[in-house]
Amino acid sequence: MSRSPRPTLFLRPGRERSLLRGHPWVFSGAVARVEGSPTAGDTVEIRSSQGQWLARGAFSPASQIAARVWTFREEEEVNEGFLRGRVLASLLRRSLLPETRDLDALRLVYGENDGLPGLVADRYGSHLCVQFLGAGVERWRVPLVEALRQGWETAFPGLPLLGIWERSDVPVREKEGLPLRTGLLWGEEPPSRVEIREGPCRFLVDLRAGHKTGFYLDQRENRRRVQEHALGREVLNAFSYTGAFGVAALAGGALGVTNLDSSEEALALGEENLLLNDLPRDRWENRKGDAFVELRSLRSEGRRFDLVVLDPPKFAESASQVERAARGYKDINFQAFHLLRPGGLLFTFSCSGHMEEALFQKIVADAALDAGREGRILARLQAGPDHPTALAFPEGTYLKGLLVQVE
Ligand code: SAH
DSSP, X not given: OOOOOOOEEEEOTTTTHHHHTTOOEEEGGGEEEEESOOOTTOEEEEEOTTOOEEEEEEEOTTSSEEEEEEESOTTOOOSHHHHHHHHHHHHHHHHTOGGGTTOSEEEEEEGGGGTOTTEEEEEEXXXXXXXXXXXXXXXXXXXXXXXXXXXXXXXXXXXXXXXXXXXXXXXXXXXXXXXXXXXXXXXXXXXXXXXXXXXXXXXXXXXXXXXXXXXXXXXXXXXXXXXXXXXXXXXXXXXXXXXXXHHHHHHTTOSEEEEEESXXXXXXXXXXXXXXXXXXXXXXXXXXXXXXXHHHXXXXXXXXXXXXXXXXXXSOSSGGGHHHHHHHHHHHHHHHHHHEEEEEEEEEEEOOTTSOHHHHHHHHHHHHHHHTOOEEEEEEEEOOTTSOOOTTOGGGXXXXXEXXXXX
């Protein structure tokens, strides 16, 4: 019996190189022709211009990333069993990490880095919050939800999973030609606030309306560091969101925390987090406003701090925005250097994937120079091990930061 050949993407000459190095994306510009009539999410074979088999991936005709690789092994079929195996491997990888043993909130699946391009699954207590960010995972959403449910039972025996909630309300979905969607995928709806633990701190997370899947799980290790350095210090938590760095600082013995954010709701949830942790209300100040304005106002009011956290949103959404973003990062870091007392600590971050670490360091160095301050890097900061970066996928690292001590 003859089978019709599977849909196949043939690449332009020379464009197989990144795939041969294990990079999981095929850009639309690398595709010479498409054979067969695959539709969005279909599994396609990927071959070089010479016809050499390279990989098997998910087709996404609307996206600049025309295919995301499921497997580089020709004998491996993409089916429900394959997805179950990948999901379970992701979950077990986390359950074996010593750092995450006592956590009840962490990333369990991190897309390309876990061999599941476009799938994000974060655990918050007994709930999962999931994002489908590509045509491939969208196609397989039902089996993936089942794989998560089954994988949880195996990886966390005795721990009940109550529900799986979807937060695919992310602009990258539109680049994939997918509608934004949120809602219940399985089990019970999450409560309006899910309580999680991080070391001595507890936090309330809004899975339905919070940023990303509800919380900045990627900053967990850095919150721990802030807590460790906070004793006896006055802390400015700029871009504070729900006050997580601030709670960590007070738990570590900070004299006071000033949270600065433009979002009223974020600051309000920060108050709830403060109360939940039984921390002194008189050491907690909220300042609502634009950080680009408020950092200057703090300076002109003569306010000074011993520890400053700068955790702004992504300033560069694309490579073309890096230059403009650099000016933004420079400005807030310049202001922070003015606000720091001698010997003070700056925890400064960029979560723009397009901003390279070396450039970020240069921007921070320039800001210090212009502010007339000297500093040294005590540590390079990144996301925790539940957000691993696949070696062949540098795009998997977006969060970078520096802990700088000023002279
Ligand atoms: N540090 C936080 C996450 C920060 S997310 C944590 O660990 O949980 C970025 C925050 O910056 C958001 O809460 C957003 O409301 C805020 N924000 C964005 N632009 C801002 C601006 N120009 N001024 C002040 N806050 C801003």
